Amino acid sequence: MQIAKKYFTEGLIQLTILLSLIGVRVDIDSYLSGYYTPLIDINLGPSSAYIQTPFHILRDTLDGYGVHPKCTELDNFFASRRLLDEVRTLGSLRFPTQLNAWLVHQVSTPDSADCGPPSSNTSETNSGLESPGNGASDDCEHLPDSGQEVCPTTPELGEGPCSTDACGFLKEASVCIENDVKDEEEPALVTQLAHSSTLEQEGLLDGITALSDPAQHLSPTIDIDQHWSSLLSLSVTDLDDLDSFVTDTDVSAISQDVSLQDAMVTNIGAFDVTLERAVSRPVTQQQRTLLRLDSLASSNSGTSPGMAALPFSSVCNLPGNVSSQTTLGGCLDEAVFDQINQLGLESLDTIDTQLMGCLQNIDPQVLEDLDSDSGLSLESSCEGPVSPGSSEMSSSSSSSYCEDEYGATGYSSEADSVPSKGLMDYTTTWSSTHLSESVWHDHSYSSSGFVNPPSVTLPHKGIQEDTFSDDSGPRLEERELSRDELRARAMCIPFSVLEIVNMPVEEFLDVLDSHGFSPEQVALLRDIRRRGKNKLAAQNCRKRKLDAITGLQEEVERLQVQRDRLLREKQLTAKTMGAVGQQIQQLTRDVLAHLRDDSGQPLNPERFTLQCGANGRVVVQPVRRPAVSASTGNKTDKRKKEKKQ
DNA sequence: TACTGATGTCATCTA
DNA sequence: TATAGATGACATCAG
Structure with missing residues (x-):
């Protein structure tokens, strides 16, 4: 059903494109908005993990709602969004601008593609060189999630902007506020596209964008779609590189995991490698038998590569193996492998007579x-x-x-x-x-x-x-x-x-x-x-x-090791938490020291504290006294007495 | 001589 | 119902 909806959506959009080409304007926003469930139910505010992306900003825009960043339908959504943007572009005045931006990107893309598989850093650098505003727009788009958490000037705090939390996000918050102010001047569609581009960038190239360059925060006027398309193309190449890398890695891993018996049956080369590794290991007394098997099989495979796939019984009496096979252990080891081979590779009536003769001499x-x-x-x-x-x-x-x-x-x-x-x-x-x-x-x-x-x-x-x-x-x-x-x-x-x-x-x-x-x-x-x-x-x-x-x-040993590791992590986390707590206390004292009460006196950190609300608003609250808990305790006592009565 | 590990055997249960 | 397999319990023996 979902697939059917997807194809229906694609078809509808394509039809819309055709209609737009002939001058008929079709609005399919209503359909898309009904197709994708709004995010309102899962948007739990700044404290929610979902709020790490600026989706909540788009919630109130034309088409920003509907998809959670971790939603599996995100790809479908973006595919539809791209088509929808194209449709809109067809009927809007931005079409030439957007087309120019796309062409500029098309020129730059082959450069990166010609240089072989480009790394994400290189791609990011290229895009930044072509249009310095891209990175700024990227960061600008990334920041609004912080921007929403920034509250306006708090009456209790007096002047100046502040971030939601008292620790070190003030700089980013202020930059974001500036960008937001500039963004308000942009057409609404540009803003939507910018957010849309941000969503996809976060999904595709999260962590690649550099946030450390403050200059990039100050250029919100570039076309976001250009940067989005650039990033999209880069992401495709990156994914190709990743696939090739993963494929190579898997191949090597598989070749290393070939077991002894599997290698004997399937792969001679891998078998030799396994044998070499086995021989090179320090052996214990219990492993010597296996090592003898290994050496025997190795010599066999080296003498006749095809023999690796043959039953060991037929390999038993090769002239080159007399030294090892004349011993009882050699024959018995061969008997074991002959048994294995009989189980899996040959029927019972093909037991090698040479092995039988070998066993007779035992x-x-x-x-x-x-x-x-x-x-x-x-x-x-x-x-x-x-x-x-x-x-x-x-x-x-x-x-x-x-x-x-x-x-x-x-x-x-x-x-x-x-x-x-x-x-x-x-x-x-x-x-x-x-x-x-x-x-x-x-x-x-x-x-x-x-x-x-x-x-x-x-x-x-x-x-x-x-x-x-x-x-x-x-x-x-x-x-x-x-x-x-x-x-x-x-x-x-x-x-x-x-x-x-x-x-x-x-x-x-x-x-x-x-x-x-x-x-x-x-x-x-x-x-x-x-x-x-x-x-x-x-x-x-x-x-x-x-x-x-x-x-x-x-x-038990494994769990003990795991327990020790978790204890170390716990201690480290406790130390970190303590340090962060001290920093918060220090910042709280600093903030309160700059505030004045009605009488013009600084707020006493012993009596006031800063509280960060769920909506990101920071307020000054008086410190709760034990009397409060005592009063509640009295209330509970009264209730208990009432119940008894 | 007591202890311990390996092994065989019996009784019982389950498939 | 017969059979085989699994397993606890016990006995025996050697080191």
Whole structure:
């Protein structure tokens, strides 16, 4: 609706222009005045923040009312105002003058435009050189807001003009009064245009106009529209410069905010920059793993730029990276990124075989340490050879699991498509698939064990230390097996704890139904599954709790810093307020010292004070005595007594 | 030997 | 109703 009104207004104005060209005078002020809500309701006087602009002066003029300086419709208003002024100019005698002024400005504008993006200061200087009166008119227009606050000669104060407040605005007020007096001699339309120009200048170039030059206050006779158009053109160029500046700044900021993983996928150049910064930083022990990742990825990207977008599994065994990848951490780090790449960039059946081979060469003990963050993930290793208590099926399933998972043959697609058709096939299908999906691809905190494997401390539980170490004897293995593992062995359950926990519920129920387990075995399988899932959940929960605590601690520190800063600002403000208060008192004493009472005696500052009213009028008032409050207190006491009675 | 941190387990609630 | 996840509470163990 608003847009429709806008277009209707524009169309109406254009029609008015056409009518004016053929000699028909059309007044659309009534329409505009009805379209834009008057400012009277929000004009709260000199004390209002809205009064910082001279809109209130225009309120009583022909078309000055209607728009608040902070109103979002201001642009529409000015667009309409410009068109309206043109319409008026068509039918007024000022048309040639205004046209000449515009042409003068048109000559000066290309100069500034040719010099590249002109700064606002330069533009202001040019305009001032062309017509010194422009700046004067600008300031003159700026000052009337103070001018309204200036009261005429106060009877109590005797002679001379005074400003609304007793402190140092007297000079500006006096200048403004002079300008106002001169402005009264100008045609009313010029005054309106001057105010209109002021409004737009304040909106566009607030703070640019220099107020310090007193000479500029004394030339109110120039054409304000000329200056307005100059400022408008300058503002456009300034805005262009600002846009270009902001664009450049944003680009640089974005390039700096590229995260590591985003850069790996999207931008090689930015990735290198990120890596360089990461490497250049002083690192802590916990960051070394990431730094190793960074160096690895950096070398990869440097060797083959296209590799940055490839899964890390395929980058793992590049010849140039042997030194870093032969270590366990390198392979494990690659496994992490390979996991990430699989999640987002490739399907499960494209797991790189080189990474699998790399993982096969890992010492099982070390791999166990890697998984030691989670008890279940510990048991996810190739446990077949070290589970003597399990059945042959279990052993074969585990070994086949390792071979299938690390082998070069694809397995996931087959695993997804082939239903359970026997224990052997079952374990070789779902275990590999869901191990990678449920554990390796687990998005929960349990996967964090893969991120920092070298720094993981060995849990105290024996099962989590060296369950699958090759050098440990059968006695040690039995001793270090988990309770559930031992129970599963005792019950002849041909599944590992990890398999039981990580298999989907449908398959788990299928296993329970299709293998003819006894009720005790079924109960044990359910308990193992429940405990295993709850174990992971507990780990996640504790991790979240620690993260929450860490976050709260950081927030506390941040709030403490903010509190200190606010306290400092408060103290500084109190000092400033005290200084200003002392200045006001001193000025009050000075003013009162120059005033005389009826008997011709100076006013006693102890008995009189200066009060600034809401309308800007300064009056001398006697100092309120405590007796006044006492009287009011008596009144309240009387009222209380009356109420009691 | 008491304390502390890490971990596992159970009970309970919620989706 | 079954299941999974979250979480508090408790037990256990190692340092």
